[in-house]
Amino acid sequence: MRFDTILIGGGLSSLVCGIKLQKAGRKCLMVSAGQNALHFSSGAFGLLGRLPDGTPVAEPLKVLFALPGDHPYSKIGTDKVAEYVASVPSFFRDCGIELHSVTPSGEISSEVGAAMVRNGYRMTPLGTLKPSWLAMKDVTLLESKDEFLGAKALIVNFAGFLDFNTRFIAEALEKRGTSCRIEAVRLKDIENIRRNPTEMRSVNIARVMSIEDNWKEFGHMVQDLYKDEDLVVLPEVFGLGGLEISRWLQEMIPAKVLFLGTMPPSVPGIKAQMLLKNAFESAGGTFLMGDTAIDPTIEGNTVKSIRTVNLGNIRLEAESFVLASGNLFGKGLDAAPDKVVEPVFGLDVDFPADRKDWCDQDFFSWQNFSGFGVITDSSFRAIKGGSIIDNLYVAGAELGGCNPLKEGSGAGIAILTAMSVADNILAI
Ligand SMILES: Cc1cc2nc3c(=O)[nH]c(=O)nc-3n(C[C@H](O)[C@H](O)[C@H](O)COP(=O)(O)OP(=O)(O)OC[C@H]3O[C@@H](n4cnc5c(N)ncnc54)[C@H](O)[C@@H]3O)c2cc1C
Known part of the structure; x- marks a missing residue:
C-alpha cells in the first residue's frame, strides 16, 4: 500500500500535521498504537510558561529570542511561530x-501578533x-495568578466521585x-454506575451527563x-454532549461558574482527540x-516503508514519514539501564550520558527525562548515526531540544512543530 505521508502516532501533533497535509491534498495514513497525552491533558494548551532557566513568562512570543538555538521554536523561527500561533484558533x-x-475575543490577530499573546492560568x-x-x-x-474569584464558593460534586477532589x-x-461550602x-x-466503584470515572459520568434529562436535573439540583x-465550582464532565450544556449551566446558575479538571481521563x-480524528478522517485520511x-x-x-503489527507482512510505502510518537510517555522512546533509544528507526536521541543526571531524587523537581528527545536538523528531519534521513520528520513531544513539562510548552510544541513539519513536507 502506498501513501504520500505515513504518520506514526495518533496524538495532538500527528493529528494536526495529518489534517494539514490531508487538507492540502496529500494522501495520509496515521498509525496510532494507543492512548496519547490528550487523554490525560487539561484541555488547556501551554505555549511557553517558563524559560529553560525557570524564569516565568507572561507573554511567550516576546521571549522567544531567549530560547536556545536547538529549541523547536528557534528552529521554526520567531516570525513563523507568531504566524502559526495566530492560525491556531x-x-x-x-x-x-x-x-x-x-485576550478579549480568544482570537489572536496576526496583525497585533506578539502583543496579544498573553498567558492565562488554568487550575489543576x-x-x-x-x-x-x-x-x-x-x-x-483565569486572567492572572491573583485573580479574585469570589468571597464565597459552592463546590458541587457527584456523591462517590473521587477523581474530583473537592477538599484540595x-x-x-x-x-x-x-x-467554600462543599x-x-x-x-x-x-x-x-456508582454500584461498581471502578465505573465512577470522569468519562462514564460525562456520558451520563450528555443526556439532556440528566444535565438538566443536575443543574436544578x-x-x-x-x-x-x-x-459555583463544578467538575469538567459536561463536555462530551457539546458546548450548550456548559452554557446552559452558566446561564441558569446565578453566580460565576468555574469548571475545573478532574483526575484523568480528561473529558x-x-x-479534542475525537474531533481531531474526525477532522482527519473527514478530510480523507486513513487512521x-x-x-x-x-x-x-x-x-x-x-x-522506503514500514510494517505494522496488525497488518503483518504488508509493507506500507510513502514519500515521507512523520514520527510523532510522543516521548517516554507515548513509548516513542525507551529507556534501557545505560541508554535511551528511539525504538522504531533507532534514531539519535539527546540524553545525558550519566544515568544519575536522568532524574532528580526529589520527585517534585523538574526532571531531565521529560526533556529527552530525538535529534533533528533545523527542518525537523531525523538524524540517525549522525546523518540526516531526508524524508523522515519528527514532531511534538518526541523532539529533543526542549523540556515541555518544565517550560509549560507541551501543546505549543506539539501543534507548532506539526504545522512546521507539514509545511516542510508540502514545500518539497
Ligand atoms: C500526562 C500528560 C498530560 C499532559 N497535559 C498537557 C496539558 O494539559 N497541556 C499541555 O499543553 N500539554 C500537556 N502535556 C504535554 C503533551 O506532551 C503535549 O500537549 C501533546 O499532547 C503531546 O502530543 P504528541 O502527539 O507529541 O504525543 P502523544 O500525545 O504522547 O502521542 C504519541 C502517540 O504515539 C503513539 N505511538 C508511539 N509509538 C508508536 C508506534 N511505534 N506506532 C504507532 N503509534 C505509536 C502513542 O500510542 C500515542 O498515541 C501533557 C503530557 C502528558 C504526558
Whole structure:
C-alpha cells in the first residue's frame, strides 16, 4: 500500500500535521498504537510558561529570542511561530473545537501578533495554577495568578466521585480568600454506575451527563443547593454532549461558574482527540487505531516503508514519514539501564550520558527525562548515526531540544512543530 505521508502516532501533533497535509491534498495514513497525552491533558494548551532557566513568562512570543538555538521554536523561527500561533484558533474551529484565551475575543490577530499573546492560568485538579495560552471553550482560564474569584464558593460534586477532589480545591480557593461550602448530589443514573466503584470515572459520568434529562436535573439540583455564593465550582464532565450544556449551566446558575479538571481521563482532552480524528478522517485520511509501526526499510538516507503489527507482512510505502510518537510517555522512546533509544528507526536521541543526571531524587523537581528527545536538523528531519534521513520528520513531544513539562510548552510544541513539519513536507 502506498501513501504520500505515513504518520506514526495518533496524538495532538500527528493529528494536526495529518489534517494539514490531508487538507492540502496529500494522501495520509496515521498509525496510532494507543492512548496519547490528550487523554490525560487539561484541555488547556501551554505555549511557553517558563524559560529553560525557570524564569516565568507572561507573554511567550516576546521571549522567544531567549530560547536556545536547538529549541523547536528557534528552529521554526520567531516570525513563523507568531504566524502559526495566530492560525491556531481558526485551525481548531474548523475541526469543531472552540478555543478561548485571556485576550478579549480568544482570537489572536496576526496583525497585533506578539502583543496579544498573553498567558492565562488554568487550575489543576490539585488546585495549583499552570500558565496556559489557549483552552477549550468549556475549560476555565483565569486572567492572572491573583485573580479574585469570589468571597464565597459552592463546590458541587457527584456523591462517590473521587477523581474530583473537592477538599484540595477548597483549600486552594481558601488560600485565595474564598470561603467554600462543599456539597454532593445524587442522580439516579449516576448512582447506577456508582454500584461498581471502578465505573465512577470522569468519562462514564460525562456520558451520563450528555443526556439532556440528566444535565438538566443536575443543574436544578445545583440551583436548589445555591444560597448566596458568587462562585459555583463544578467538575469538567459536561463536555462530551457539546458546548450548550456548559452554557446552559452558566446561564441558569446565578453566580460565576468555574469548571475545573478532574483526575484523568480528561473529558475535554478525549473530546479534542475525537474531533481531531474526525477532522482527519473527514478530510480523507486513513487512521489505523490500535496498531504499532515497526520494521522500517531504509535505503541510503531515505525511509522506503514500514510494517505494522496488525497488518503483518504488508509493507506500507510513502514519500515521507512523520514520527510523532510522543516521548517516554507515548513509548516513542525507551529507556534501557545505560541508554535511551528511539525504538522504531533507532534514531539519535539527546540524553545525558550519566544515568544519575536522568532524574532528580526529589520527585517534585523538574526532571531531565521529560526533556529527552530525538535529534533533528533545523527542518525537523531525523538524524540517525549522525546523518540526516531526508524524508523522515519528527514532531511534538518526541523532539529533543526542549523540556515541555518544565517550560509549560507541551501543546505549543506539539501543534507548532506539526504545522512546521507539514509545511516542510508540502514545500518539497
Ligand atoms: C500526562 C500528560 C498530560 C499532559 N497535559 C498537557 C496539558 O494539559 N497541556 C499541555 O499543553 N500539554 C500537556 N502535556 C504535554 C503533551 O506532551 C503535549 O500537549 C501533546 O499532547 C503531546 O502530543 P504528541 O502527539 O507529541 O504525543 P502523544 O500525545 O504522547 O502521542 C504519541 C502517540 O504515539 C503513539 N505511538 C508511539 N509509538 C508508536 C508506534 N511505534 N506506532 C504507532 N503509534 C505509536 C502513542 O500510542 C500515542 O498515541 C501533557 C503530557 C502528558 C504526558
